[in-house]
Amino acid sequence: MVVATGPRKPEVSPGSAGKQTGDQAVSPIVPFLDLKRQFAGIREEVLTAVTRVLESQQFILGAEVEALEHELAAYVGAKYAIACASGTDALLLALMAVGLMPGDEVITVPFTFVATAACVARLNAKPVFVDILPGTYNLDPASLEKAIGPRTKAIIPVHLFGLAAEMESISDIAKRHGVPVIEDAAQAIGCHYQGRAVGTLAAMGCFSFFPTKNLGGAGDGGFITTDDPALADKLRVLRVHGSRTKYEYELLGINSRLDALQAAILRVKLQHLDEWTAARQRNAEQYRALFAEYGLQRLVSLPAVPTKGTHVYNQFVIRTVQRDELREHLRRAGFPTEIYYPAPLHLQPSFAYLGHKEGDFPETESACREVLALPIFPELTHGQQRMIVGAIADF
Secondary structure (H helix, E strand, O other), X not given: OOOOOOOOOXXXXXXXXXXXXXXXXXXXXXXXXXXXXXXXXXXXXXXXXXXXXXXXXXXXOHHXXXXXXXXXXXXXOOOEEEEEOOHHHHHHHHHHHOOOOOOOEEEEOOOOOOHHHHHHHHOOOEEEEOOXXXXXXXXXXXXXXHHOOOOEEEEOOEOHHHEOOOHHHHHHHHHHHOOOEEEEOOOOOOOEEOOEEOOOOOOEEEEEOOXXXXXXXXXXXXXXXXXXXXXXXXXXXXXXXXXXXXXXXXXXXXXXXXXXXXXXXXXXXHOOHHHHXXXXXXXXXXXXXXHHHOOOOOOOEOOOOOOOXXXXXXOEXXXXXXXXXXXXXXXXXXXXXXXXXXXXXXXXXXXXXXXXXXXXXXXXXHHHHHEEEEOOOOOOOHHHHHHHHHHHHHO
């Protein structure tokens, strides 16, 4: 059984959607993501915020970042939010805060963006992979129970595509073994599980402001949430080279400070996040209705309907064994798609030292061969969705 890799696009930069390689370039009828339309609606608000920062000439951390942190904490429902330079750094800082050391192990999934496991490896600890549930693509708690060992230092469930992992089971297992949980909520801001927001379901939650996220900046950025004042204090020190007082370094930290310009832009966008999330959810329901109308729901698997919370649809991911053929058909019809993720982490060259082989995580490998993300951005129209589903029906 061979894992189909497909085009490798670990992240899609804004504006690249629709640009395809191959023997025939096709201009997209519908973009995969259209951030220009989003910006058009908030242009004056953003320019006012940016001008405010430029006039202040205060660009690193400062009052603008502190205000954003307070607003993010209130939005998520956490006591503290600590801004940093990227979602990757959010994970790295969280692992540093729990004292991850060489030889420690961190359990996570191989069906995720590389940063989830790479941050573990960067600290000379060992990523221990467990398989996913086929319906949600999130960590399988039964596999987690079997993987915990004496060296397990942390567990990182990923709330993939905007749907929360099974945190009740994961938390119960973690508590029995005395292991902290760090939520990878990079794709899931605003998602809820059993009435609580992701980012408040564990010791820490890690978020990304990458431009394609539901709350995206004008560049990289991220933040960490926690209710623990000691962890919050440690994270703030770690993000500025481990320094609390200038030129004094109590910890070995990193440089991971959020720019004030990014904070100002994100403060504007945070005010619109709920309406954008609602639009994504409406688009998801419209997709479901269209797939039913065309009689496709038995031929193509749709995203799992949440039963314990909400789905914020950072991606709308369908599934079919004819994924690559369908993707090519849609490309030629003018409808770009993306694959998240074409190859599992346990079979990537960078993790070859772990000694995994094909078949080790069958649900992950199957997902990598079959998943396909359709456009789901808030400004997507019903007519555009009908064209996309109609093209799938033609296939």
